[in-house]
Amino acid sequence: MTTIENPVRxxxxxxxLFATLDAVKANNDIAKFQFRATNRWVSGTHNRSTxxxxxxxxxxxxxxxxxxxxxxxPAVLVGTDNGPTPVExxxxxxxxxLTAGLANIAAARGVNxxxxxxxxxxxxxLLGILGLSDQVRNGYQQIKVSFKLRGDDPDKLRQVVxxxxxxxxxxxxVTNGVPVAIEVDxx
Amino acid sequence: MTTIENPVRxxxxxxxLFATLDAVKANNDIAKFQFRATNRWVSGTHNRSTxxxxxxxxxxxxxxxxxxxxxxxPAVLVGTDNGPTPVExxxxxxxxxLTAGLANIAAARGVNxxxxxxxxxxxxxLLGILGLSDQVRNGYQQIKVSFKLRGDDPDKLRQVVxxxxxxxxxxxxVTNGVPVAIEVDxx
Numbered sequence: 001m002t003t004i005e006n007p008v009r010x011x012x013x014x015x016x017l018f019a020t021l022d023a024v025k026a027n028n029d030i031a032k033f034q035f036r037a038t039n040r041w042v043s044g045t046h047n048r049s050t051x052x053x054x055x056x057x058x059x060x061x062x063x064x065x066x067x068x069x070x071x072x073x074p075a076v077l078v079g080t081d082n083g084p085t086p087v088e089x090x091x092x093x094x095x096x097x098l099t100a101g102l103a104n105i106a107a108a109r110g111v112n113x114x115x116x117x118x119x120x121x122x123x124x125x126l127l128g129i130l131g132l133s134d135q136v137r138n139g140y141q142q143i144k145v146s147f148k149l150r151g152d153d154p155d156k157l158r159q160v161v162x163x164x165x166x167x168x169x170x171x172x173x174v175t176n177g178v179p180v181a182i183e184v185d186x187x
Numbered sequence: 188m189t190t191i192e193n194p195v196r197x198x199x200x201x202x203x204l205f206a207t208l209d210a211v212k213a214n215n216d217i218a219k220f221q222f223r224a225t226n227r228w229v230s231g232t233h234n235r236s237t238x239x240x241x242x243x244x245x246x247x248x249x250x251x252x253x254x255x256x257x258x259x260x261p262a263v264l265v266g267t268d269n270g271p272t273p274v275e276x277x278x279x280x281x282x283x284x285l286t287a288g289l290a291n292i293a294a295a296r297g298v299n300x301x302x303x304x305x306x307x308x309x310x311x312x313l314l315g316i317l318g319l320s321d322q323v324r325n326g327y328q329q330i331k332v333s334f335k336l337r338g339d340d341p342d343k344l345r346q347v348v349x350x351x352x353x354x355x356x357x358x359x360x361v362t363n364g365v366p367v368a369i370e371v372d373x374x
Contacts, residue, residue, distance in 0.1 A: 011230030012265070013265060017265045020264075031312055032311075034311070035275045035311065036309070037307045039279070040303070041302070041304070044199045044287075044290055047282070054275075061263060067270060069279055071279065071284075073287060074241075074248065074250055076243055078204045084238040084254045086279075086356065087357060088223075090276075090277065091224035092224045093273045096226060097273035107231075116227070116234075118225070118226045123220075124219075124220050126220055129356050132208070137363070138355060139359035140356070141365070142368065143368070147370065147373075150374055161373075169273065169326045170326065173274070174364065175365065175367050177363050178361055178362065179329050179330070181330070181331045185336070187335075187336075
């Protein structure tokens, strides 16, 4: 029996994925990226971010279209509920990064996925951001991600999730923190 | 001259804001929230999150509509560019949280805003997530937020940004990290 390699698995073009890895190995500078968002205040807790340009592979690039997202607080938090809260976008970023990673890793390992769903829950005590307790942090106290995967052998699926965790940019950001500098032009 | 207190400033209903603070002071359990996202894999690096329900103020609540967002990788990162990357959503969350906070804080202090814009830049070296270097972290190496504010006295505006930083949930998450637990149902 002849086995034909499938270059596209889980919707991932593995031939291009491996070619990209080879290109980065040959020239590490290709891997230096800068992502950007611009945000504009609308009113109250409602504001809007746009993503378009980024730097990568030694050049300025753009998404094929600008992407725009609103954020707001719900009424119970004195907002107008024109979008999810900022902290909810962190949960999306985490789920999205782990899920993209596991699709890639499964494809690279020849593991087929048929279904991936996750629920992300973040517990937060608003006594922190409201300035009502010095004992309570501002951000989430803990986050739980619950994955449901269907596809090939369950053990292989679990290993793919673990490898995605080990290589996830957002998991690293959210668990380990990143230095943030803030500059202000006030006039 | 009689000064009339303006209960709405910067689009923030300050009367409701202070009433909410009083309610939380009287019953701290109101402040315990859980936010959630559900994510579903579409294909390759493309996936989609939905936000609808959350817990807060001692009850299950919902946004007034479900919000749905796609994430993907651009073509240069072997994706199909159907949405921003997961790491870009982190930048949006950070800008949105700081901006919502400063609108609230300015309103509470009687400071008028006319314009708030920010650009957030995150530097990342993909040698980390590609598994090509043990010396490079997976996530952003640094993030820079550049605010442009217009409104009342510039010194007051700068103080408002500083207080927003000190009380921002996402700034705390991104700079200090949060424990993340991952559960897997693989079948």
